[in-house]
Amino acid sequence: MSRSRTARGFWITLVVICALTLSVPAQAAAQDAALRIAVGWPRTADDQPNRRLETLLQNSIISELRALGFVVAGVAAAADPPVAPGDRPDEHPDMHLDVLYAAGPVRLTLVLSVTETVSDGVVAGGSWTGTMDLALINVVRQAADEIAHQIRSAAAVSEPYPQPPRVLQQLRLRSVNEGMTVYLSDEVQLGVIEDGMLDVPFIPVLLGSQLQVRKQLAGYHDQTETLEITAERLDVQLSPLRPQVGWEMSLSWMPQRWAGAAVGLRRYLVPERFYAQSTSQLSTRYRFAAGSRGSGVLDTRLSLGGYPIAVRGGFSLGASTGVGVTLSLLAGEGTAYLFADPYLNVVSLSAKWQFERLAPFIQWDLVHYGEAGTGYLLSGAYEYISAGVLLPWQP
Amino acid sequence: MATMKALAAGLLPLLLGACQLFIDPAAPPFDDRLVLTRLVDDIFGDLRDETEMTVLDNGSRHFLLVRGRDRHGQQRTVAFDSRLRVRMNRLHLWDQDSAFADLNGDFVVGHSLFSGSDFRLLSDNVYGDPPPEPPEFPATGIQTAAGTVIVRVDSNVLQAGPLYAADWSVISTEIRNIPLNADPAGGFEWRSARHDPGRGRSGLVLWNSEIKRTFVIEISAQAAAEMQDGSFPGGAHVTDELPHLIISTNEHSPVFYTRRGVVVLHDRREHRVYHRATGRRIATYEYGNGGDFSFAYSPDGKWVYSMDHSRRRLYKARTWW
Numbered sequence: 001m002s003r004s005r006t007a008r009g010f011w012i013t014l015v016v017i018c019a020l021t022l023s024v025p026a027q028a029a030a031q032d033a034a035l036r037i038a039v040g041w042p043r044t045a046d047d048q049p050n051r052r053l054e055t056l057l058q059n060s061i062i063s064e065l066r067a068l069g070f071v072v073a074g075v076a077a078a079a080d081p082p083v084a085p086g087d088r089p090d091e092h093p094d095m096h097l098d099v100l101y102a103a104g105p106v107r108l109t110l111v112l113s114v115t116e117t118v119s120d121g122v123v124a125g126g127s128w129t130g131t132m133d134l135a136l137i138n139v140v141r142q143a144a145d146e147i148a149h150q151i152r153s154a155a156a157v158s159e160p161y162p163q164p165p166r167v168l169q170q171l172r173l174r175s176v177n178e179g180m181t182v183y184l185s186d187e188v189q190l191g192v193i194e195d196g197m198l199d200v201p202f203i204p205v206l207l208g209s210q211l212q213v214r215k216q217l218a219g220y221h222d223q224t225e226t227l228e229i230t231a232e233r234l235d236v237q238l239s240p241l242r243p244q245v246g247w248e249m250s251l252s253w254m255p256q257r258w259a260g261a262a263v264g265l266r267r268y269l270v271p272e273r274f275y276a277q278s279t280s281q282l283s284t285r286y287r288f289a290a291g292s293r294g295s296g297v298l299d300t301r302l303s304l305g306g307y308p309i310a311v312r313g314g315f316s317l318g319a320s321t322g323v324g325v326t327l328s329l330l331a332g333e334g335t336a337y338l339f340a341d342p343y344l345n346v347v348s349l350s351a352k353w354q355f356e357r358l359a360p361f362i363q364w365d366l367v368h369y370g371e372a373g374t375g376y377l378l379s380g381a382y383e384y385i386s387a388g389v390l391l392p393w394q395p
Numbered sequence: 396m397a398t399m400k401a402l403a404a405g406l407l408p409l410l411l412g413a414c415q416l417f418i419d420p421a422a423p424p425f426d427d428r429l430v431l432t433r434l435v436d437d438i439f440g441d442l443r444d445e446t447e448m449t450v451l452d453n454g455s456r457h458f459l460l461v462r463g464r465d466r467h468g469q470q471r472t473v474a475f476d477s478r479l480r481v482r483m484n485r486l487h488l489w490d491q492d493s494a495f496a497d498l499n500g501d502f503v504v505g506h507s508l509f510s511g512s513d514f515r516l517l518s519d520n521v522y523g524d525p526p527p528e529p530p531e532f533p534a535t536g537i538q539t540a541a542g543t544v545i546v547r548v549d550s551n552v553l554q555a556g557p558l559y560a561a562d563w564s565v566i567s568t569e570i571r572n573i574p575l576n577a578d579p580a581g582g583f584e585w586r587s588a589r590h591d592p593g594r595g596r597s598g599l600v601l602w603n604s605e606i607k608r609t610f611v612i613e614i615s616a617q618a619a620a621e622m623q624d625g626s627f628p629g630g631a632h633v634t635d636e637l638p639h640l641i642i643s644t645n646e647h648s649p650v651f652y653t654r655r656g657v658v659v660l661h662d663r664r665e666h667r668v669y670h671r672a673t674g675r676r677i678a679t680y681e682y683g684n685g686g687d688f689s690f691a692y693s694p695d696g697k698w699v700y701s702m703d704h705s706r707r708r709l710y711k712a713r714t715w716w
Contacts, residue, residue, distance in 0.1 A: 256419045285419060285427050291713050292427040297419075326421075333430040341421075369421055375434065375706040377421040378686035384420075 035151065037065055037114070038074030038093035042101050046189075050103055057101060057110070060137060064144035065097075093117055095151070102188040108132050109188055112143055113204040114151060122167050122204045124150035166207045168229050171200040173213075175238040180217040182238075205229050219244055219271075242356070244271035245392050250279065252363070252388025257283035257297060262386070265393070274306035277320070296329035303345055307352070314354035321347055324367075328376050339376030343369045346381065352390065359390040415681070424682040424690075424701050425712035433479045436707040440466035443704045448691035449492070450700065453500035453511040454592030457693050458482065459700050460494060460504065461709075472504070474514045477698075479711060482514035492533040492587055497543050498561040503536060508563070521563050530557075535588035537597050539620035542566045546588070546619060548601060551581040553633050555622035573622055576634045579605040589652045591694040598652025598694075609650050611657050612639040613671065640674050655696035655716050666690075668716060680715045 039062055042054040062072050073093035100111040113125035124147045130139035173182060173193070180193045184203070190213065191198045205211055211227045220241035227236055250264035260283020268275045279301045284294035305320020322345040330337040346368050352361035365384040369377050419426070439461075446463040459475040474483035485507075494504040500511035506529055508521040522529035534547035536559070543559045549572075556570035575583055582605035590597040597619070601610040614622075618637055621627045628636060644650060644659050651658040656668040656677060668678040687704040692714065701710045 255416045258417050285422060287427050287715075289427075289715055291715060295426065295429075330429055330432075332432070337432060367421070371706065375703075375708055376423065376432070378423055378703065379705050380421070380686065382420040 034069055034071045035095060036071045036073035036093040038096045038117075039065070039072055039076065040096065040098050041076040042099040044101050044103065046102070053101070053103055053108075056136075057099060057140065060140040061097070061099065061112075061144060064141055065148070068144060068148040070148070095123060097147070103132065106132055108136055108139065110139060110143055111188070111203075112147055114147060115204075123154050125204050126150075166232060168203060168205040168207065168211075168234065169232040170234070171203065171211075171227075172235045173198045173200060173238055174236065175215070175240070177215070177217050177220065177238075177241045180215050180220075180238075180241065183214040183216065184211075207232065213238075215241060217241055219246075243392075244268075246271065247393040247395050248275075248359075248390045249393040250277065250388055250390050252279075252281075252361075252386045254281065254283075254384055254386040256384050257281065257285070257299075259284045259286055259294070260297065262299070262388070266390070270306075272307070275304070277301075277303050277305065277322075279303070279324075293331065295331070296327075298327040298329075300325055300327075301345060303348065305348065305350075314359075316352050316354065318350045318352065319347060320350070321345055325373070326369075326377055330376075337376075339374045341369055341373045341375065341377040343367050343377075357392065360388070361390060362387045418682060422682070423686065423703060423708075423710060424688060425680070425699060425710065425715065426682075428713040428715060429710055430713060431479050431711040433709050434707060435461075435473075435702070435709050438465065438473055438481070438484065439463045439471070439707055440468065442689075442702065442707055443687060445470070446689045446702065446704060447492075448689045448700055448702060449494060449587070449589075450691050450693040450698070451494055451496060451502050452590070452592055452694045453496040453502065455500065456511060457695075457698070458502070458514055459691060459709075459711075461689075461702065462488070474509070475709070476514070477711075479709060483509060483516070492585070493530075493535060495536045495588070495590055496538070496592065497536060497559075497563070498538050505532065518563075522559075523563065523565075533585045533588075535590070535597065535599075537590065537614060537616060537619040539616040539623075541620050541624070544619045544623045546597075546599070546614070546622075548575065548583055548585050548599070550583060551575055553599075553622070555619060555627075558623050567623070569623065569625075571622060571625055571627075573627055574632045575601075576603075576610070577632050579603060581605065583610070586650060587652075589694045591652070591654050593695050594654060598657070600650045600652060602646060604646075607643075607646070609642045609644045609648070609659075610634070610639055611642065611650065611652055611671075612637055613652075638672065640669065640671060642669055642674065649690060651690075651692040653692050653694055653696035653714075655714070658692050660690060678716050 039058060042057045062075065065072055095114050095116055098113045102109040107129055109127060109129045111127045114123050115121065116123050126146060128139050128143045130136060174197045175193045178193055182190045182198060184190050190200045207229055209229050211229055213225055213227060215223045215225060215238065220243050223241055225238060246268055248266040250266055252262045260281060262279055262281035264277050264279035266275045266277040281299040283297045285297060286292055286294040301322050301324030303320045303322025305318055307316040307318040309317040324343050324345055326341045326343060328339040346366040348363055348365045350361050350363040352359045363386050366381060367384060368381045369379050371379055442463045449460050451458050451460060457477055460472060462472045465471045469486050472485055472488035473481055476482050488505055494502060496502055501517060502509045502511055503521055506520050506522060507516060508518040509515065510517055530545045530547060534545050536543040536545055541558060544555055545557055547554050551574060552572040553575050554570050554572055556567060557565055558567040560566050582603045584602045584604060586600040586602050588597055588599050595616050597614045599612040599614060603610055612633060614637060640657055642659060649660045656670050659667045661667055664681060666680045667676050670677050689702045691700045696714055699712050699714050
């Protein structure tokens, strides 16, 4: 799903995962010799890792680190288990570099984090995004440069007894939306809500910062949520997704047929975009005058429409067209008349404001009564206006 | 509470009755008080031109006369009874503006006489073979104690006479000319004449081309008799002696004399009723902007007929007052 989304534009909302560290252990700071870094095998959250890309990434990173004056004191192979704090290859490196990547058809996102071997403190990290072509090397180079700069900056300001930066160690997300996929960005999939929760893979996010995740579930509106990273171990209840409306009930009132109301049932063929609707309006014609008598009017209409223009703030402009028939029941002198006047709903233009549970709307109709039918209503084109509300409906 | 009641009683009807926003534009006129309707497409063809309607009332029955073209383009006059059943259907009948009820309650349309009960043809030449010459149309007949007085207008004068008996024999061939009005003294054109048997009065509707106004002159049976027998005040104008109303209308606005008042169709979208004595507008009915209609009010002011030209549908409705 994340790959398909890449095609319609990749937005980078990846929060800065690691802030600059304020201190590094004295051991690293005191060293004049080249720092020793063990480089882990690049990992991905995808089901199908790209071995060739991973090899390329690791080789490029190692090459860049060496060029920047680091000693690569250990290289993990593809078969090695993921490196976690306290589980380091025994080559006596000063630091360990974890490499996480997300590869889409067009873009590559690279997440690097450097932890100090002795204290397990994060000393550098960040994420970089580039295109999946030759520029990939530039991404690796940029990442390596910044990582090196962060490590050396941290070493320059180190104190004799520094405290390692506090970062998020464990993040558990809970949601009522079972099966919902959570992304760190369009490319980086954190996982799927199962049994109401998701344990997110380790992300070295500094405490006090924010983490923005995007939530996606079929039949629901995508939603982005910002998490406040306040503790090393977080258990966060995500806000529920707003379901996409499949059916709606329409209640409306028309001043020209003021003594009545209309109810409609709308089925969205494309969620909240294009719909088919059936509407029935029951009213009576009456004027406040002596001798005035009410006559029954039942108007039934089938229409197709949509909201091609979504402005902002839930405000949408729509258009529809359709056909209908107006039944008029008159009580005459000793008899009753029933007339049926078919009509063409040439066009209807509407504006609606979508709120959480309802959507008020106003609508302008252009209706044309022809010569067909029993001929009670006058032939010609007429304008009507109406106002109402749309309510989500579950059939 | 009283304020709310006043609002409900006054403001709401005003809003709903007068504001176009609260009127279904596709609904036919008087849709809230229709009592009968029927299609007339089997009788008439194109009704968009030269369609006229008038209601004849003899005090016990009334009939609707409709003149229009049939499918073959022929001028046809059709009489519908109060149930909208066809009672008479003839080609090339004379001008129905010269239709009136006689002393027997039968109806004269042009030269023909029809039964007042079922509009059966009684005579094709009610005025008989000469003498006298039949009146020059348009004209009307006003029932008086002395007989039926033929009344017509010739530019600046009202002509009263001849006088006919109940069996349409000639009582008097005398035709007297009475000047209509002092100022303007001329420019009068005949529009219509309607007799209200309930009040025993007739309303003569004239258009004055000089001041662009419609004159409605009310003529009682006694006044008609006096005009015919010469006892009408000498030198007096008709408008000096008889109640009349001068209304600002368009030249071709239909005007109907009824017991309730004078009804003027303003642009055919708004029907206005003017008090016969004061000329004050006392009621207005407005309907949607659709359709092309002809209208006719019954002289007793109880019924209004309308004809949808495009759909060829005839409606009968109670008047709104």
